[in-house]
Amino acid sequence: MGLLNMSKHDVATERKEQIVRATVECITKHGYHNFSMQDVARTAGVSKGIIHYYFLNKDELMMCVLDKVAGDIERVLGEEMSSITDPWRRMEIFIEVCFEIVRNTREYYQVNMDFWTQINQKEEIRRVIAAHYAKFRDAAAAVIQDGVDKGSFKKIDSSAYASIVIAVVDGLSLQWLFDDKVFDYSQMSKKAAQLILAGLKI
Numbered sequence: 283m284g285l286l287n288m289s290k291h292d293v294a295t296e297r298k299e300q301i302v303r304a305t306v307e308c309i310t311k312h313g314y315h316n317f318s319m320q321d322v323a324r325t326a327g328v329s330k331g332i333i334h335y336y337f338l339n340k341d342e343l344m345m346c347v348l349d350k351v352a353g354d355i356e357r358v359l360g361e362e363m364s365s366i367t368d369p370w371r372r373m374e375i376f377i378e379v380c381f382e383i384v385r386n387t388r389e390y391y392q393v394n395m396d397f398w399t400q401i402n403q404k405e406e407i408r409r410v411i412a413a414h415y416a417k418f419r420d421a422a423a424a425v426i427q428d429g430v431d432k433g434s435f436k437k438i439d440s441s442a443y444a445s446i447v448i449a450v451v452d453g454l455s456l457q458w459l460f461d462d463k464v465f466d467y468s469q470m471s472k473k474a475a476q477l478i479l480a481g482l483k484i
Contacts, residue, residue: 298336301326302346309347345410352414355383359421369429370479376425377447377478380418381471384455419444426482435482443481450474 304326308317319340323330337343362375422444429435454474458467 294336297328297332298346301328301333301336301343302350305343305347306350341404341407345407348410348414352417355379356417356421358383363425369425369432369434372425373429373479373482374475376422377451377471377475380448380451381455381467381474384451384459385467415448418448422447429482433484436484438482446481447478450478 301322304322305317307325308321311317312321319330319333322343323333326333333343337346359376359379362379363372366372366375419441423440426435426438426440426443426447430437430440451474454467454470457464458470
């Protein structure tokens with residue numbers, strides 16, 4: 283779609299997505315603390331003024347980046363599980379995808395951690411991160427509840443167990459991000475998946 287055929291809303295949406303994609307590229311290349319708005323402008327092919335026209339400040343831009351990352355994770359989960367009906371395989375895929383996302387997009391995870399340090403000072407950041415966690419808990423709970431309803435999993439509080447699943451992924455991932463030699467990430471994620479699945483057996 284050419285810019286001449288796009289409405290003002292479409293142009294604004296496309297421009298914001300362009301800037302967010304450029305920010306993701308800069309974070310991946312330079313790290314969260316080492317990239318500048320000028321880097322983003324150069325990568326996006328726009329002026330710094332254009333960035334500030336669409337985003338009030340760096341925090342607002344970074345929250346849009348976090349939204350994009352969360353959306354990408356949800357999309358990957360949806361695609362991976364869309365054709366799978368077996369509850370056990372769906373749960374395996376959910377765990378595998380969560381662990382793989384941390385390994386393959388560790389810069390995004392580190393951005394998230396940087397935001398965690400600000401949740402007591404900035405309510406908006408707390409709200410955004412809480413909403414992301416809620417989406418992933420809900421996705422896990424839906425898979426678990428499906429297994430319970432089909433009689434494949436034991437009767438369990440799906441929401442509570444979903445929180446445990448997310449805690450296991452987060453806990454192991456944080457340890458590995460702080461020290462990637464502490465354990466073999468692939469082996470540990472497999473062991474974690476086995477323990478999580480064992481807790482669902484009737």
